[in-house]
Ligand code: MN
């Protein structure tokens with residue numbers, strides 16, 4: 519064999535034996551890129567419109583209705599092709615498209631979460647300190663607290679008055695609205711602050727949101743800035759200070775979703791964990807046509823605080839929906855669950871070349887590598903993980919490959935560095951084959967998170983393929 523022949527054999531062998539790791543952009547045709555970019559325009563609109571779990575649930579319900587979904591009624595009979603939905607306490611949604619196969623052969627579940635890290639207002643939030651009015655906050659989810667200062671914030675949520683009337687609040691999204699902000703110390707005076715550990719550069723009780731500075735025009739009384747603010751709120755919403763006690767107000771970054779980069783390859787926005795999987799999952803189920811298996815899309819709340827509570831996936835609301843579905847068809851809940859499959863649709867940490875030392879390159883997902891399939895999550899010895907079986911990974915792999923979905927694998931950072939979990943284990947605990955599949959994210963849990971458009975589109979394609987499998 520000549521040297522040249524040997525070289526070409528090595529090249530062929532390499533192509534045959536090595537894993538394909540080409541950039542998704544190279545692997546996609548021009549027309550696919552066009553479709554991908556267009557898809558992401560819809561995604562950005564969704565991000566701007568649905569910044570909290572309540573807003574996301576409302577948008578999802580609206581889109582479901584216009585796609586022909588009707589409220590699930592456990593007393594009704596359903597047939598293949600019927601589309602139903604259920605809203606749990608305005609914060610979580612389940613959508614289902616009835617398949618042609620009996621439900622006790624299992625359903626195909628997709629589960630994403632629609633809550634994101636943010637600053638929640640305390641129940642007694644309004645204070646005045648030296649003629650500056652603040653809302654006291656309690657952060658929600660795992661954040662680097664210092665990232666949330668000097669960022670324009672909008673305020674979203676509801677206030678329930680003692681008579682039961684509910685007021686919806688959304689200030690700071692319209693260009694003419696005011697915004698709110700947490701202050702930070704100027705560097706000139708921060709030498710002591712800069713010596714604090716990073717977890718305390720900004721302490722929880724320093725996440726005070728500036729809400730006003732003009733006093734009520736009467737010098738005689740104390741706390742006149744607070745009085746003036748309450749007077750403004752009373753005129754606008756008809757509320758008094760006590761009404762905050764029964765309110766849920768959330769401060770989130772006020773900026774809109776934008777393209778990032780000269781090539782517009784990335785999306786920058788607040789709350790992409792996990793609304794990037796929520797949107798792609800939603801689009802996949804809204805467009806589902808006559809699936810064999812019943813398709814169920816869950817868009818849940820409270821993932822970022824551990825999935826506890828009645829709108830989180832540690833509660834029984836999913837199990838009860840499956841039980842009601844089983845009852846409609848006169849089959850056993852446990853048979854439906856045992857034969858079901860689930861893609862836990864949540865983001866993973868994309869390899870960040872600037873901070874490469876926390877990643878193990880060979881087992882990290884990368885931007886533009888496609889949707890990421892994660893066999894197991896957890897931390898330090900797979901603690902708290904749902905570890906999908908090799909058989910189930912094989913099944914999902916076949917579905918993705920058969921449908922030309924661009925995908926990669928990746929785990930969350932180096933073994934001893936940290937880790938994290940998703941809702942996968944709570945669904946797997948119901949006796950469902952479950953695996954994590956989601957979009958790689960840079961700067962996860964920061965006020966501004968980054969994803970790649972090709973990966974977003976690949977996630978949508980993966981969920982579509984799963985529904986049709
Ligand atoms: Mn997540």
Ligand code: MN
Pocket residue numbers: 791822963
């Ligand atoms: Mn998260």
